[in-house]
Amino acid sequence: xxxxxxxxxxxxxxxxxxxxxxxxxxxxxxxxxxxxxxxxxxxxxxxxxxxxxxxxxxxxxxxxxxxxxxxxxxxxxxxxxxxxxxxxxxxxxxxxxxxxxxxxxxxxxxxxxxxxxxxxxxxxxxxxxxxxxxxxxxxxxxxxxxxxxxxxxxxxxxxxxxxxxxxxxxxxxxxxxxxxxxxxxxxxxxxxxxxxxxxxxxxxxxxxxxxxxxxxxxxxxxxxxxxxxxxxxxxxxxxxxxxxxxxxxxxxxxxxxxxxxxxxxxxxxxxxxxxxxxxxxxxxxxxxxxxxxxxxxxxxxxxxxxxxxxxxxxxxxxxxxxxxxxxxxxxxxxxxxxxxxxxxxxxxxxxxxxxxxxxxxxxxxxxxxxxxxxxxxxxxxxxxxxxxxxxxxxxxxxxxxxxxxxxxxxxxxxxxxxxxxxxxxxxxxxxxxxxxxxxxxxxxxxxxxxxxxxxxxxxxxxxxxxxxxxxxxxxxxxxxxxxxxxxxxxxxxxxxxxxxxxxxxxxxxxxxxxxxxxxxxxxxxxxxxxxxxxxxxxxxxxxxxxxxxxxxxxxxxx
Amino acid sequence: xxxxxxxxxxxxxxxxxxxxxxxxxxxxxxxxxxxxxxxxxxxxxxxxxxxxxxxxxxxxxxxxxxxxxxxxxxxxxxxxxxxxxxxxxxxxxxxxxxxxxxxxxxxxxxxxxxxxxxxxxxxxxxxxxxxxxxxxxxxxxxxxxxxxxxxxxxxxxxxxxxxxxxxxxxxxxxxxxxxxxxxxxx
Numbered sequence: 001x002x003x004x005x006x007x008x009x010x011x012x013x014x015x016x017x018x019x020x021x022x023x024x025x026x027x028x029x030x031x032x033x034x035x036x037x038x039x040x041x042x043x044x045x046x047x048x049x050x051x052x053x054x055x056x057x058x059x060x061x062x063x064x065x066x067x068x069x070x071x072x073x074x075x076x077x078x079x080x081x082x083x084x085x086x087x088x089x090x091x092x093x094x095x096x097x098x099x100x101x102x103x104x105x106x107x108x109x110x111x112x113x114x115x116x117x118x119x120x121x122x123x124x125x126x127x128x129x130x131x132x133x134x135x136x137x138x139x140x141x142x143x144x145x146x147x148x149x150x151x152x153x154x155x156x157x158x159x160x161x162x163x164x165x166x167x168x169x170x171x172x173x174x175x176x177x178x179x180x181x182x183x184x185x186x187x188x189x190x191x192x193x194x195x196x197x198x199x200x201x202x203x204x205x206x207x208x209x210x211x212x213x214x215x216x217x218x219x220x221x222x223x224x225x226x227x228x229x230x231x232x233x234x235x236x237x238x239x240x241x242x243x244x245x246x247x248x249x250x251x252x253x254x255x256x257x258x259x260x261x262x263x264x265x266x267x268x269x270x271x272x273x274x275x276x277x278x279x280x281x282x283x284x285x286x287x288x289x290x291x292x293x294x295x296x297x298x299x300x301x302x303x304x305x306x307x308x309x310x311x312x313x314x315x316x317x318x319x320x321x322x323x324x325x326x327x328x329x330x331x332x333x334x335x336x337x338x339x340x341x342x343x344x345x346x347x348x349x350x351x352x353x354x355x356x357x358x359x360x361x362x363x364x365x366x367x368x369x370x371x372x373x374x375x376x377x378x379x380x381x382x383x384x385x386x387x388x389x390x391x392x393x394x395x396x397x398x399x400x401x402x403x404x405x406x407x408x409x410x411x412x413x414x415x416x417x418x419x420x421x422x423x424x425x426x427x428x429x430x431x432x433x434x435x436x437x438x439x440x441x442x443x444x445x446x447x448x449x450x451x452x453x454x455x456x457x458x459x460x461x462x463x464x465x466x467x468x469x470x471x472x473x474x475x476x477x478x479x480x481x482x483x484x485x486x487x488x489x490x491x492x493x494x495x496x497x498x499x500x501x502x503x504x505x506x507x508x509x510x511x512x513x514x515x516x517x518x519x520x521x522x523x524x525x526x527x528x529x530x531x532x533x534x535x536x537x538x539x540x541x542x543x544x545x546x547x548x549x550x551x552x553x554x555x556x557x558x
Numbered sequence: 559x560x561x562x563x564x565x566x567x568x569x570x571x572x573x574x575x576x577x578x579x580x581x582x583x584x585x586x587x588x589x590x591x592x593x594x595x596x597x598x599x600x601x602x603x604x605x606x607x608x609x610x611x612x613x614x615x616x617x618x619x620x621x622x623x624x625x626x627x628x629x630x631x632x633x634x635x636x637x638x639x640x641x642x643x644x645x646x647x648x649x650x651x652x653x654x655x656x657x658x659x660x661x662x663x664x665x666x667x668x669x670x671x672x673x674x675x676x677x678x679x680x681x682x683x684x685x686x687x688x689x690x691x692x693x694x695x696x697x698x699x700x701x702x703x704x705x706x707x708x709x710x711x712x713x714x715x716x717x718x719x720x721x722x723x724x725x726x727x728x729x730x731x732x733x734x735x736x737x738x739x740x741x742x743x744x
Binding site: 116120123124125177179192198199269300302310312 | 571574575577592593596597600601604608641642645646648652653654
C-alpha cells in the first residue's frame with residue numbers, strides 16, 4: 001500500500017472522522033489518498049484557518065484535531081495555530097508535506113525547515129525518514145498529543161517517502177520509554193491537601209483549562225460542593241464549574257471580578273487545579289496572594305513551582321486526584337461554619353463591587369449589553385468561540401457557562417483570528433449544537449476567508465461581530481496608559497460586513513439599536529447556514545474591572 | 559513533607575513549608591541519556607535558550623548502546639532554578655533519563671588542549687608545568703608546544719593560569735564528562 005494510504009488508514013484507526021487542510025505540491029500524494037479514503041476533508045482557505053479549526057474541533061469534542069498543510073509556506077502558515085495549541089494544551093496533530101528527501105537542505109522550491117521552525121512550539125515532532133515508520137509515527141503522535149498535558153504534535157512527511165510502497169500493519173501499541181506521564185497523584189499528598197483544606201479559614205479553589213482537558217469538571221464541582229469552597233476559574237477554565245452559582249466568584253485575573261481577585265488576595269489557602277499562575281492571573285508576582293499557602297494539582301510537573309512555589313504539589317491527572325481528594329476531604333468531616341466569616345467578607349465584596357456597566361440611555365448598544373443579549377438569545381446553551389480582545393473579556397465576564405467545552409478561546413497565545421475557524425471546527429465536531437463565534441472587528445478580518453469554507457462545506461456557524469471600529473483593547477490601553485495617543489487602532493468604517501457576508505454567500509445582518517438586538521440575534525440563530533451579524537456597539541467603551549499590567553489585585557481599577 | 563504532619567484533622571497551615579530554595583548556588587553536572595534520533599541535540603539546546611537557561615559546557619557522545627547517546631552538560635545553579643531545568647528537559651520525549659550528579663559522588667573529567675608560544679627558556683618552564691600536571695605534549699614545532707591536560711575543570715583552569723604568561727596561543731576544551739562513583743550507574 002502507498003504510505004499515504006497508510007496515513008489515511010492510521011487516521012481512521014485513531015478514530016479521526018474529519019481533517020482540515022489545504023493541498024499543495026508536497027502533500028499532493030496525501031490528497032490523492034484522501035480522494036476516496038473515507039475521511040471528511042474540510043478544505044480551508046488558509047492553513048492558519050485549518051489549524052485553528054482543528055483546535056476548535058479538539059476543544060469542543062475532547063478528541064484530537066487534525067490539520068494538513070503542504071511544505072514551505074503551507075507549513076509556516078500553521079505555526080500560529082501550533083503555538084496556540086501549545087500554550088492552551090490543545091490535543092492536535094499536524095501533518096505537513098515536505099519536499100523530496102533528496103532536496104532537503106538545498107533550499108528547494110517551497111522548502112522550509114518545518115520541524116526546525118516549529119521546534120519551540122510543539123509538544124513533539126517527527127520528521128519521517130523511512131516510509132515504513134509512518135504508521136508508528138502517527139500512532140505515537142496521537143498518543144503524545146492526547147495524553148499527559150495535551151499539545152500539538154507535528155509529522156513532516158517528505159513527498160517521495162509519502163509515495164513509497166509499504167507493508168501496512170495496524171499499530172496496536174506505542175512504546176515511548178522517554179514519555180511516561182504521571183497520572184495517579186501521590187496518596188500522601190492528597191491526604192495532606194484534604195487536611196489543609198479542612199483547616200483553611202479563607203480557602204479559594206482556582207481552576208484552569210487543565211480541568212477541562214482532564215474532563216474533571218464533575219469532580220471539581222464535587223470538591224467545591226463538598227464544603228462551601230469559593231471557586232474561581234481562569235479564562236481557559238470557564239465552564240469547568242457551572243455558572244451561575246452561589247459559590248461561583250466569576251473569573252479571576254486581569255479582567256476578573258473584584259470578588260475573585262480580592263478573595264485570592266486575602267486567601268489563606270489556594271487550591272490550584274490545572275492552572276499555571278500565568279502573569280494575567282498573578283499580576284505583580286511579589287504581591288500575589290501574600291497570605292496564602294498553595295496546593296497545586298497539575299499533570300505537568302514542570303508547572304509546579306514554576307511561577308509560584310507550591311506547599312503541597314500533586315502531580316497527576318486532575319480527574320483521578322480530585323476523586324480521591326473529595327473522598328479524603330469528606331472523611332475529615334470539617335466544620336462548615338468555619339467559613340462563615342469568609343463568606344461574609346466575600347458577600348461584602350459582591351455587594352460593593354458587582355460586575356456592572358452603565359447602560360446607554362438611548363438606543364446605543366453597549367458591548368456588555370451585547371453579551372447579555374447573546375446569553376438571552378442562545379439561552380446560555382451555545383458553544384461560544386471568541387477572538388481576542390475586549391469582546392473576549394466581556395464575554396468571559398458576562399456569559400455564564402454552565403458546562404465545560406462551551407467556551408472556546410485563545411487564552412495563552414491570545415491569537416486574533418482564532419474565533420471563526422475554531423467555530424468552524426467546533427461546529428463540525430458538534431453538528432447538532434448551536435455554535436456562535438463572538439468576533440471582534442479587528443480579529444475577524446484575520447481569518448475572514450474561512451467564511452467561504454463555512455459556506456461551501458455547509459457549516460452553519462453564527463458570527464456575532466462586536467464592531468466598535470477599533471482595535472478596542474489596544475485603544476483602551478492607549479487611553480489608560482499612553483495618554484490617549486490612539487496609534488494604529490482606528491479601523492475606519494470598512495468593510496461593509498453585511499455585503500461581505502453576502503459576497504461569500506452567507507447571510508448578513510446588522511444591528512445598531514439595542515431594542516432590536518435580541519430579536520436580530522434570534523433571527524440569525526434560526527436562519528439556515530452561516531450568518532454574520534454586524535453589531536455596532538459603543539466606540540469607546542473600556543473593559544473593567546482591570547488590574548493594570550504589573551500591578552496587584554488591590555490595585556484594580558474601574 | 560507529608561511525614562511531619564500529625565495525624566487527625568488538625569493542621570495548622572503555618573506548618574506547611576516550601577521546598578528548599580530552587581537556586582542552589584552551585585554548578586550542576588547533568589548527565590542525560592537520550593534516544594539517538596535526529597534533532598535531539600537541537601531540542602535540548604533550544605529548550606535552554608527558550609527558557610533563558612545558559613549551558614556552561616556541553617559534551618555529547620555515544621554510549622555502549624547504539625540507540626542511546628549521553629549528553630553531559632553543566633549549568634549554573636545560582637542563576638537557574640535547577641529543578642525547572644530538569645523538569646523541562648524531562649518533558650522532551652526523546653530524553654530517557656536525567657541525573658543531577660552530586661559533586662561528592664561524582665568523578666568528573668575534562669580534556670583541554672593548550673597551544674603555547676614556547677621559545678627559549680619558556681619551553682623548559684612549560685614542559686615542567688606539563689609534567690607536574692601530568693599533561694602530554696602532543697605537538698611540537700620550533701615556535702610552539704601543544705599540551706594535552708586532563709582533569710577537573712579546576713585543574714585545567716589552574717594550568718591555564720600558570721601557562722598564560724608564557725603566551726597562550728589558543729585553548730580548546732571538551733567540557734566535562736562525568737560518571738557516578740562506585741558501582742551504581744550514572
